[in-house]
Amino acid sequence: MTTAELPTADSNTAPFGRGAPTRHRSARLAEKSIQWLFLAPAIVYVAMFFGYPIVQNVRMSFENYSTRTFFTGQAPWVGWANYVTVIKSSLFKTTLINTGLFTVGSIVGQFIIGLALALFFRRKFPLNNLLRSLLLLPWLLPIIASTAVWKWMLDQDSGILNHLLGFLHISAVPWLVSPNVALIAVVMVNIWLGIPFNVAILYSGLQDVPTELYEAGSLGGATGWKAFRFITWPSLRPVVTVVLVLGVVYTLKVLDIIIGLTGGGPANATETLAAEAYRRSFVEFSFGTGAAVSNILIVVSLVFAFVYLRLNRRAIDE
Amino acid sequence: MSARRIAIAVASATAVSLALAGCSSSKSTGASSTPSAAASTSASSAPTSVATSAVPASAPASVAASSPASGGGLALTVEDYYTWSTGQVLDKVYKACAASIGDTITSTHTPGAGLIAKVLQQASSKTLPDVLMLDNPDVQEIAQSGALAPLTDYGITADGFTPGVVSAGTYSGKLYGLAPAVNSLGLYYNTDMFKAAGITSPPATWADFKADAAKLTKPGVYGFAMAGIGTYEGTWDFMPWMWSNGGDEKDISTPQTAQALQFLVDLVKDGSMSKSVVTWGQDDAISQFTAGKAAMVEGGSWNVSAFQAMKNFHWASVPLPTQTASQTPVAPLGGETYNVTETGNKDKMAAAAKIVACISSPANQQLLATTEGAIPSSVSLAAGVAQSNPALASFVTVVSKARSRTAELGPDWPTAATKIYTAEQSALTGKLSPTAALAQAQSQSQ
Numbered sequence: 001m002t003t004a005e006l007p008t009a010d011s012n013t014a015p016f017g018r019g020a021p022t023r024h025r026s027a028r029l030a031e032k033s034i035q036w037l038f039l040a041p042a043i044v045y046v047a048m049f050f051g052y053p054i055v056q057n058v059r060m061s062f063e064n065y066s067t068r069t070f071f072t073g074q075a076p077w078v079g080w081a082n083y084v085t086v087i088k089s090s091l092f093k094t095t096l097i098n099t100g101l102f103t104v105g106s107i108v109g110q111f112i113i114g115l116a117l118a119l120f121f122r123r124k125f126p127l128n129n130l131l132r133s134l135l136l137l138p139w140l141l142p143i144i145a146s147t148a149v150w151k152w153m154l155d156q157d158s159g160i161l162n163h164l165l166g167f168l169h170i171s172a173v174p175w176l177v178s179p180n181v182a183l184i185a186v187v188m189v190n191i192w193l194g195i196p197f198n199v200a201i202l203y204s205g206l207q208d209v210p211t212e213l214y215e216a217g218s219l220g221g222a223t224g225w226k227a228f229r230f231i232t233w234p235s236l237r238p239v240v241t242v243v244l245v246l247g248v249v250y251t252l253k254v255l256d257i258i259i260g261l262t263g264g265g266p267a268n269a270t271e272t273l274a275a276e277a278y279r280r281s282f283v284e285f286s287f288g289t290g291a292a293v294s295n296i297l298i299v300v301s302l303v304f305a306f307v308y309l310r311l312n313r314r315a316i317d318e
Numbered sequence: 319m320s321a322r323r324i325a326i327a328v329a330s331a332t333a334v335s336l337a338l339a340g341c342s343s344s345k346s347t348g349a350s351s352t353p354s355a356a357a358s359t360s361a362s363s364a365p366t367s368v369a370t371s372a373v374p375a376s377a378p379a380s381v382a383a384s385s386p387a388s389g390g391g392l393a394l395t396v397e398d399y400y401t402w403s404t405g406q407v408l409d410k411v412y413k414a415c416a417a418s419i420g421d422t423i424t425s426t427h428t429p430g431a432g433l434i435a436k437v438l439q440q441a442s443s444k445t446l447p448d449v450l451m452l453d454n455p456d457v458q459e460i461a462q463s464g465a466l467a468p469l470t471d472y473g474i475t476a477d478g479f480t481p482g483v484v485s486a487g488t489y490s491g492k493l494y495g496l497a498p499a500v501n502s503l504g505l506y507y508n509t510d511m512f513k514a515a516g517i518t519s520p521p522a523t524w525a526d527f528k529a530d531a532a533k534l535t536k537p538g539v540y541g542f543a544m545a546g547i548g549t550y551e552g553t554w555d556f557m558p559w560m561w562s563n564g565g566d567e568k569d570i571s572t573p574q575t576a577q578a579l580q581f582l583v584d585l586v587k588d589g590s591m592s593k594s595v596v597t598w599g600q601d602d603a604i605s606q607f608t609a610g611k612a613a614m615v616e617g618g619s620w621n622v623s624a625f626q627a628m629k630n631f632h633w634a635s636v637p638l639p640t641q642t643a644s645q646t647p648v649a650p651l652g653g654e655t656y657n658v659t660e661t662g663n664k665d666k667m668a669a670a671a672k673i674v675a676c677i678s679s680p681a682n683q684q685l686l687a688t689t690e691g692a693i694p695s696s697v698s699l700a701a702g703v704a705q706s707n708p709a710l711a712s713f714v715t716v717v718s719k720a721r722s723r724t725a726e727l728g729p730d731w732p733t734a735a736t737k738i739y740t741a742e743q744s745a746l747t748g749k750l751s752p753t754a755a756l757a758q759a760q761s762q763s764q
Binding site for chain 1: 547
């Protein structure tokens, strides 16, 4: 935190400093304390709602925190044992690979379709605004409701998707039933869900590309693909990094879609770190190992969060 | 450059999702508060009007208000996971039982899956209800945590109760839970489809079952449906096949269990059972049956009343088949027990024990068995049900030999149950052979 980030505090306290040079010191002190006062709500909020749960979660991951703990209040310290259990578990490798495939697959799909749609909506045509706002719909639906509908549509025997494929003489796809296909189906639904976010941000990024660039470019022969390659893409780069990094963080922690569609099955084919943490904590009530898994997830997310902060800082500096 | 614009977009995005989260969470709190609100409303209505068959004649409702000196006058609480209609019947039973000892009682109905989480929360904040209902496989785990008081200490025994329910409620040699009514799994079949396929008697052996299932299968209709989902529900529906064939949860890597799993895998391979079975819970399987998309289904006694209410739907039930005719069908015991929690308040705990005993009184056993589509826990009462309601007769037979899931492993049952559904999923999806799936699940570390 630097003072540069506190324009409100500065502008408020500035008249004091100018008007009373003899009381320079106390004015500075007042300025400092006012700065802290402005910061206090944010600090208290972050400490209470982010700091405390994370510290508790870290502590819990080093304890044998089970159903018994709730009654006795005793959670014996077990050191790294929970982490060892989690990492040695036969499921851990599958879970890691699934998490990776799920995240990469979702991000790639969301981004490509999102960018294509954002570029499309930059053209001027009737109903553009209406269509663009309709595109936000998946985002407005409660996820658990939309996954329930997707579950019906993806049903092997009576789902509409396989029904439509039947018209094209394609045999029924075991969307949620086969361990080889289930992850693809879940990624598909997550792509559908992530498109609005990508379109919204990429579209706003595209609005910032000065039209003069395209005019100048078209004089030099840069139209169509060339215009995209040499004008749009370089101008959009900062926005793209933001979308991708935030997308990764959002996707890593996805739980509702997986619980709603497959519950991590069949045969653990869609079990991700988030789903495993949930299962351990709230199905098996092994809160210690559940906390360990979620801490691993937090560390992975943090890495990407730091990447985001770095890139963001660089964008501001530029 | 565009940082501000992005920031606005991100901020508005976050605001939207936060707002949605806010809506959904307030909605869920609203929903969960409804049952207790409903409970308190009905609390104000006079218990006399409510007390019909369940209340002992010696206990008029006025006793509670007028003579607290006679050891009564306590305000007790009870918590269960029953939904609206069953919950209403139980509220009457609770009130009548409390009134009979001169106390009052308020009930909370916590929706199914949330009960254990809520109980743990209440245990840590020392706000456990005086009387707590638990699903029977959870009793030993909660008893182990120290949250329950042994009923044995209050002189309550389970004499004359079906053996399965006694072992489910017993931990370390002491009785902790008493269930008024129990249930189990059996086979329902669509009699019209049987007639159309020319099958005269329901299958009793695996070979018959397999042949019948194949005969009944035609476009749009599968021969059989069951729950094969990767949760404890999948395990529950697998237990009759495994146990009847001599399988045991201590070690699932045995030929007996492998045969049972192989049998189900073959049904999927034959096309007699849908591949979707790995995603089906019990309700999904039942809706396949009622929709006419499955000719036979593995179901529980609680399904009877819903089937009876359907017009032009003809069905019958028998115990699930065994591999050979000489084997006895062994199904898992289901049902909810009532328990006294360790609140530290001796008077209230003693009163709670009386209420637990009262909920399992013969009259209440009958009432609750009828309400839930279950079998009274008492062996002699169960025999009566078999006569008065022939639809339940096959379940009376099954329940008498039903096995409690926690009888052998106690609080370690969930670990074994996880292994069982893991193996079931691997085999039914064709990922591994049944033998390999069971061996891998048995040796897997969690």
